[in-house]
Amino acid sequence: MSNQSKHQLQETLKDGKKVSPILAEGVKNFLIDIDGTICEDIPNEEPERMLTAALFPDALQKLNEWYDQGHIIFFFTSRTEAHREYTERWLKEHGFKYHGIVFGKPRGGNYHWIDNHMVKATRYQGKFTELIEKEKTIEVFDDDHA
Numbered sequence: 001m002s003n004q005s006k007h008q009l010q011e012t013l014k015d016g017k018k019v020s021p022i023l024a025e026g027v028k029n030f031l032i033d034i035d036g037t038i039c040e041d042i043p044n045e046e047p048e049r050m051l052t053a054a055l056f057p058d059a060l061q062k063l064n065e066w067y068d069q070g071h072i073i074f075f076f077t078s079r080t081e082a083h084r085e086y087t088e089r090w091l092k093e094h095g096f097k098y099h100g101i102v103f104g105k106p107r108g109g110n111y112h113w114i115d116n117h118m119v120k121a122t123r124y125q126g127k128f129t130e131l132i133e134k135e136k137t138i139e140v141f142d143d144d145h146a
Contacts, residue, residue, distance in 0.1 A: 062128035
């Protein structure tokens, strides 16, 4: 984890015991896919194409803007560790600012993330724009039976 990320974490207590820290108010942890989100969709079975993947320019502009605003930028990709060198080289050549990469995300989509921290999901549909608030129906745990 980068020094910037560490400085943005705040110690948290629950019932007088330390629990996982949280980010400072207003700071977001962005977990961003690579293939089909910041560049053309390249399957893991064709890693040689990863070095020449077409960039989505609005992704570069928006992600670097978020980074410069103090948010945390992590790529969360289905690429494997075997693809690290190509991936990092491509990101550097295109000028992406980021804090880290998590490889090995399960393939196939239809993700249902369960976490004890606040999670907001945004489906990429072809353009990075400003984030806006909308109300949508989502599946949640039935906390009436907790």
